[in-house]
Amino acid sequence: MKVSSILATKGTDIISIRPEQQIREAIQLLTRHNIGALVVVDENGRLAGIISERDIIRKAAETEALFSLPISAVMTRHVITGMPQDDLMSVANTMTERRFRHLPITDGERLVGMISIGDVLKAQRDKFRGEIDTLETQLMADDE
């Protein structure tokens, strides 16, 4: 199974923020959409970084002026990205091993979505669940 199968049920809207916007706006977006991270895109729609709850909390421990800081002061710039054709299993391994929870997905230059470790684990669970459900449906059929 590939990353694209996760993106397929996520619409096409990517919740993003610009580097010059303020942390206050990031927090509003994160809560409104109930998500853990935002992609940061520049004026050309290109990926400039990622900002997560953790980045924000870490900064909050440093400074009281958190809310009005620009995103660019807090975001992570070196972002690991994935592609729609990436295999879910290897993505799951990479995310757990290297301890990051969000993976922006790009197709060439274009940002096409973001997946979280939660999405990946759910997809893996559903894959196993599906194999079990196939067997279970067969067993139920034998009872009929």
Added chain:
Amino acid sequence: MSHIGSESNPLRVAIVGAGPAGFYTAEHLFKNRDLVIEIDMYDRLPTPFGLVRAGVAPDHQKIKSVTRVFTKTAENPRFRFFGNVEFGKHLKLADMQAHYHAIVFTTGAQTDRRLNIPGIDLKNSHAATEFVAWYNGHPDYRHLEFDLTQERVAVIGVGNVAVDVARILCRTPEELAQTDIADYALEALRHSRVKEVYMLGRRGPAQAAFTPPEVKELGELADADVYVPPEEAKLDPLSEASLADSADRGTMRKVEIVQSFAGRQPTGKSRRLVLRFLVSPVALIGDENGRVRAMRLVKNELYATEAGTLRPRPTDQYETLDVGLVFRSIGYRGVPLPDVPFNDQWGVILNEKGRVLDPETQQPIPGLYTAGWIKRGPSGVIGTNKPDALETVECLLADVKNGRLLTPANPDAGAILQLVQTRQPYYCTFADWQRLDEMEIRRGQEIGRPRLKFTSVEEMLKALGKM
């Protein structure tokens, strides 16, 4: 009026597509004890069960028993089946919106992914989707012809569908006669001159999409020897490291099986099935009549993406493989339904967790849902559609609570029945299907086969006395 989901005002749901996703959706809905729910299921074919009938290989009869569970759902008195009724043709979205509180699209993936290489449209180059539908007796594909006078065949891709295609090509007529393969396909394959079948994987054995039981079966064919070039069965260092890292048992098992094939000596069987890895077709080469005569292959090497996936990259080594018949089996693809938003990038209905979205606002369109392959793309086994359908049904039921469904002008079971009768007088009920089913099994028994399928809609309607 009383609330939606009561005895006097039942929740009326249309399900479009009678494959596994459609039936699991119905099953989950009927499990709800708080609401009275009525379901009408539509399919463009007179026969239900989608790919269980028209995709699952005929020599895998056992798995087809899942239809008994689907039949149980269909026997619920609040369920009706309208076969031979196509969404978009006989009934439009607006027709359904006028009669149902909710519509769930479960139409599967009706076509194949393109492979853009020179020569792909030559004669004798086909999509595996067409061959599969043909040997399974899908009415839309029964008229196709495949040139089985060719001795050498290539199957591009190493997913489970590619395995099915290669296996069917390698089976003996005696083996096939034990199955419910379409009668014309059995006849054509009886005269097949195919001697060598090549399955072509662009990555290594560890990345092959087939699953262990399916690939193992290739080593157990009555009259075909299986072989893998040893240098291609061996894992490259990147795959080796990644496998050690993940310690994934399924992958290990798969690699073990492939490697066991590499050591095999030919035992004198009439056919040979060769699994190749780390090769990509770059062009098909035609003869003077525009027919495939060979395939140009490039040898690949693997590299790791940032996210850790091992992907193929062409080297400068090429080879030519003489083949006269080619099947590309690189995946299915969904097609858009009239008036239903589509996400062209992934070939699915535009949706979030099964709620169909308005492309402008990205907000859910009231009353429209989707499940199965047309929701998440063409991957997964029959049972994968069960948790998938559950996610959709949970969204639907939450929307009932929040009053976010359709308010149809005419939510009456009789009214829609009348409309169907005028638009498609030749619609088929589930009872009609059960009669066809009985006839097919009886016709099969007479000649010692599990079933002899009807393969044209006209034939089915005649057998039912409707024409």
